[in-house]
Amino acid sequence: MTPLFALQAQTSAPAGKPTGTTEERGEVFKPVDGGNTMQSGEALLVEAYAAFWLVLFALIALGWRRQRQLDQRVGDLETAIDRARAAQESAEKKSA
């Protein structure tokens, strides 16, 4: 059975034989030509779509939570205000 890392090395190594001696390869790391153009289009596409939904859902979820908190607070305050006004009116009637 092929060990996991040996299998990975087989599939991800560039085509052709490695250049230089074993000693040179142990001392110098050379980048491949092309740099970022070697990036996987599939991974970039998934990253872009993930970013879309992350930004959007974060905004909507946070907004939803804040809306519920605000509605709760407004509701509590309006109930308290109505009670205070009713108490004030009954006190005024009694004193009159």
Next chain:
Amino acid sequence: MTKRTQITPTDRASLAFYLLIAVTAAITVGAVHFIAFRAPTEATMGIVQKVFYFHVPSAYAMYLGATACFVGSAGYLAKGTRGWDALAKAGAETAVTMGLMVLISGPLWAAKAWGVYWTWDPRLTTSMLSVLIYVAYVVLRAFSGGGEAERKFAAALGVLGAANLPIIHFSVQKWGGNHPKVITKGGGGLQHPDMKTALMLGFLSFTLIAIVVLWQRARLELAASRLADAEQEAVELGLVEEGNP
């Protein structure tokens, strides 16, 4: 005997809002499905080109948010009502959200197509400038307090900030640069009918998403205004202490 509940205009608005969210979610899922499974892979760039079907509509949605901010700001400067101010703030927040999507998705596409994430191309630079203007608006509103002077200052920024929008649009035509001209060059750059359909679905779903975000943020702003009024009334009645609601 059953008790009949009365449906208020607020309930109707909430119902319409939730209905809009459901329709938006359904159309967006349909658009993602079409883009993933029906739209063909582009010949030279490969699958990463599919970022385009959401990148361009999110840029357009940024314009929608910025336009709402401009209209709301101008309305607030003219009339001074909370509704216009809520529209302006919601518009700026929408513009920032959509602008972030543009600035994230564009470089991810560019990494494959150009070999670099970012270049100081006229359209990229003016787009980033526009997002920064709306970030400044949102930061100003978040940290400067809710006074009338601050609102008017922010409204002036909302009006002046819109000046950059036509510059973004025409920059690619006037100053050249690397940015593709698939849409602006007469719309003939998409050579397969399914590519055009995918883009149209992207535009439709992002128009609805922008409306949902605008509506939600405006509702939030109006609720915050109602809370401020209720807190003021509660202070006057002696229910809560001033500065400690």
